[in-house]
Amino acid sequence: MKRAQISLEFAILFLVILVVSIIYIYNFLSNNLTKEDINLDKIDIAAKSAVILVNSNYNGIHSNVTLVYGGLSWSGNKKNITIYISPRSYVTVQIKNFIISYIYNTTTKINSSEYNITVDP
Known part of the structure; x- marks a missing residue:
């Protein structure tokens, strides 16, 4: 049971990091490109x-x-x-x-x- 829980936590953490990265990249490009x-x-x-x-x-x-x-x-x-x-x-x-x-x-x-x-x- 612990393996599945660790895998789920890792997937959620990875998803959060991915979303935050996309937001930072979008903000950087929209602020620096005309x-x-x-x-x-x-x-x-x-x-x-x-x-x-x-x-x-x-x-x-x-x-x-x-x-x-x-x-x-x-x-x-x-x-x-x-x-x-x-x-x-x-x-x-x-x-x-x-x-x-x-x-x-x-x-x-x-x-x-x-x-x-x-x-x-």
Whole structure:
């Protein structure tokens, strides 16, 4: 009988620790992440996906070499975002336009009048 009681007590204790941990994590994330931070993450993921699509000749858009997503940078207000892709000399206007339109038109729900996204150079 004692084994079952110890097991039940352990399960309840584990459940309490799990719930308290989830509450602390939720409070930490909600206090430290803003809407702009979440949108930057969405833009980053969409830009990576767009570069992968260009590399796979999606919709007839391709480059002569494999493009590498280099990351992004943003201004102080996190509204002006620059995406870096290398090698720069193979990034055409068509590829830039595809990447930017892909970011705006995917499920990111990024407002094009609120965020100014450019591809370097």
